[in-house]
Amino acid sequence: MTTYTVTATRDGDWWSLVATDVGGREVASQSRRLDQADASIREAIALVLDVDEDTFDVVVVPALDETDVSKATLELLELRRELSRLGERSRRLTPQAVAELRAAGLTVRDVAELLGVTPSRVSQIEHRTPIPTSASSAS
Secondary structure, three states, rough: OOOEEEEEEEEEEEEEEEEEOOEEEEEEEEEEOHHHHHHHHHHHHHHHHHHOOEEEEEEEEEEOOOOOOOOOHHHHHHHHHHHHHHHHHHHHHHHHHHHHHHHHOOHHHHHHHHOOOOHHHHHHHHHHOOOOOOOOOOO
């Protein structure tokens, strides 16, 4: 699925939204609030491409600088974006890790301790993920 990165820039009381390289074009929209930006730009992109709004992903990146907020706030925003990316990556890798650790003979409680989740969460993940017959060898 294609993902379009959208830059959101403050313009008075509105956010100006711009997605570049959408079928070789730039697509723009606006929204009053950031929580409305996804729907607004998604509609515009779908119109330009003549596709359904659920056939692509959108990532809205607010553009703020030191004229808007302090360095500390900009650093915090970047850290939170990175934390979100790492959290998503962690969620994607967890089922395989649970399967491998359990296949290696670790108890549910040990797996939970290693992964920093509850034993009941390990059990939930385990029941949705088939356990391999042997652990993959690392190279």
